[in-house]
Amino acid sequence: MIQIMLSRWRQGHRTLPYPKELPPLPPRLRGLPRVGKGACPPDCRGCAEACPTQAIEAGPEGPRFDLGRCLFCLDCTGICPKGALHFSPDHRLATRTREDLLLKGDEELRHAEALEGEPLSIFRDSLKLRVVSAGGCNGCEVDTNVLGTLAWDLGRFGIQFVASPRHADGMLLCGPVTANMELAVRKTYDAIPDPKLVIAIGACAISGGPYRHQEEQLGGTSSVVPVDLFVPGCPPHPLTILDGLLRLQDKVRD
Template identity: 70%
Template sequence: MMHILLSRWRQGHRTLPYPKTIPPLPERFRGRPAIHPERCPEGCGACAEACATEAITLEASGPRIDLGSCLFCPDCVEACPEGAISYTQEHRLATRTRGDLVASSDGEYRLAAALDAELMRVFGRSLKLRVVSAGGCNGCEVDVNVLGTLAWDLGRFGIQVVASPRHADALLICGPVTRNMELALRKTYEAVPGPKLVIAVGACAIAGGPYFRQEEQLGGAAAVLPVDLFIPGCPPHPLTILDGLLRLLGRLEGEARIGIPT
């Protein structure tokens, strides 16, 4: 017992101090992309052609990236001969609507707003999540699970993952929602007592991800259920997921809109 206590004393406090400070992100982390229209060769289109999920469209003002479909892979960056697209360390990505998941050169990015006063009264202090894996690769589920570890300690924010939808306040959906999972997802949603929320995590749950052309999937959670929070990524970093959840609950103060990173 003394050896255990001594070891624990040597380890010290292991939980990250977030949100007081942002934990360091690795250099290879790919956050919200920055678009540099002045570098975009006219009529090039190399980035759009390289995108596996058709997330990039070309406009007069430059490329436009749908982060709901984006896999955050480097293909577009590597394809552009002039470096018109680059990735930043901006981890804040979650939005309340599908239409806000757009990165462009001539606008701001609207971050997720808090729930309205009535829902905040219900969920503001305690939020129970039932995770549903609806046909994905398990990457998003792994990063959701990371939030329950000692370093992140999701429970200190009053947010917990529960085993039964009867005990849940919200469904957290990962995967593109395959046809085989549609009925199970609907039944799980019906089993959650109201009022209830739906959170789509990852490119698959938002837009079908790399499977968007397959007939066996429905193109994300919104094709089946009303979605209250979209958290993009493939998979999203645990910090991105936590940021989105805390913004939904009004726990993070700061900008509702953030400018285009450079």
């Protein structure tokens, strides 16, 4: 017993003070991609051609990104002849619509807006989520699971992962929805009582991610059920996921 108490003293209290303060993020974190206005040489298509998931469309006014397809890899930045493209450390990437994930390199991202009316009053202080892993690589799952540790302490926001869809207010989905998981995803969704939310975590769950050309998967959550929150990344940093969840609950605003 004394050892447990001594260890408790040594380990200390280390729950992150977020959202009051931003926790330290790695300087090399790849957040929102940015390109300065007018930085691109005319007719340059380097980044668009280098992107392995076709997440960049070259245009006369510079590249347009689809954050839902982006793997946040370095294939585009390495190729840019002007070094104009970079990933900023901005972790706030979640949006309420798929269209909001399409933006130019100098445009502001329209961050996810809070729920409104009855859903907000129901889910603001208590949001129980059923997590369904539907293909993918388990990367988004492990960085979602992290939110339950004492470092992030998700429970203090009233958010909890539950063991039955009957106990849930919504479904948090990872993976591209493999053909083999389609039925399970539909059944889980149907088993959740109304009103309900669907949260798509990571490039796979938004667009099929690195598997988007594979016929073994369906191309993301929206192909099966309607989505209320999109969280890009491969995988998203835990803070990116938490930022999205707290915006829904109106606990983080710009």
